[in-house]
Amino acid sequence: MEQPAPFTYDGGRVDPGETQNIRYTVSETYLGDPVKMPVTIVVGERAGPTVVITAATHGDELNGIEVVREVAHEWDLSELRGRLVCLPILNVPGFIAQQRYLPIYDRDLNRAFPGDRTGTGAQRMAARIFENFVAPADLGIDLHTSTRGRSNMLHVRADMGDDTVERVARAFASNVIIDSEGAEGTLRREATAAGTSTITVEMGEAHRFQRSLIDRALDGVRSVFAEFGLLESAHVHWPGWRTVVEDAGEKTWLRADAGGLVDVRVERGAFVEAGERIATIANPFKTSTTAVEAPFDGVLVGVLENPVVYPGNPLCHIVRVDERTRTAIESHER
CATH class of the missing domain: 3.40.630.10 (Zn peptidases)
Structure with missing residues (x-):
């Protein structure tokens, strides 16, 4: 041996x-x-x-x-x-x-x-x-x-x-x-x-x-x-499912376009559809709000935990998934 x-x-x-x-x-x-x-x-x-x-x-x-x-x-x-x-x-x-x-x-x-x-x-x-x-x-x-x-x-x-x-x-x-x-x-x-x-x-x-x-x-x-x-x-x-992100254009950090308090609607690891609201930024009086939407179908690999932001602060990290991966995710979660 x-x-x-x-x-x-x-x-x-x-x-x-x-x-x-x-x-x-x-x-x-x-x-x-x-x-x-x-x-x-x-x-x-x-x-x-x-x-x-x-x-x-x-x-x-x-x-x-x-x-x-x-x-x-x-x-x-x-x-x-x-x-x-x-x-x-x-x-x-x-x-x-x-x-x-x-x-x-x-x-x-x-x-x-x-x-x-x-x-x-x-x-x-x-x-x-x-x-x-x-x-x-x-x-x-x-x-x-x-x-x-x-x-x-x-x-x-x-x-x-x-x-x-x-x-x-x-x-x-x-x-x-x-x-x-x-x-x-x-x-x-x-x-x-x-x-x-x-x-x-x-x-x-x-x-x-x-x-x-x-x-x-x-x-x-x-x-x-x-x-x-x-x-x-x-x-x-x-x-159960996997996506390999090979191109820089297939992932992005979504950043705040306004300062305020953030209400994040999704958890890390969640699948989101293009146009789905991920978070809302509002001032203390909720008289001014800004919606943050998913730019494409994807998975949130990183999300904000601290709910206060300045303009430009990162809110969530999203990676794109294709239809085949989306189907695998949905099948795995059922």
């Missing part, structure tokens, strides 16, 4: 059949105290791919943390083929402060990859994470939520022009896949460029655990593990 290679990082090694929980130093505070990131590494007794699962690149995005923790500490991984690296909280300073960006450097960690050991504080932290735990992997799943005040349905963002990334994205079993390379400096773009085929999973909103979304994401992770042979007992999951 062929065994996987030990997993090594700067300062340690995990051998086949072993699991290690470590706190890995990624930076220092103003007082010179170490900033330590929690890491769980599991190396199976049989050879297979290496997968890295990451969350809380933005410190207030919490749903993914619970997904990573449950995979690492509640799943039976005794039959694991390959190696698993679990990073539940990448942005430790942001998590402690419960804010999106790095409070020490006021930078977006998810624009700092692959990092630079002699660069900014964010780049130095990113380099420590990337070189030790991301670049050695074959596959990556990076878990996110929407920013505060908005909420996303569970969906995948992936560079579908990369064959392995496409395979990961489809295996994750989300209804919606948005095809994009990702912005420069994002974990998934830079990881994929380095040979770690990585997808982003968006789900829910910041500052909370949302159990139904966490459970769906866990199903997605298990489905990826099945697709790539990491767990023999797992099965690849089909979500």
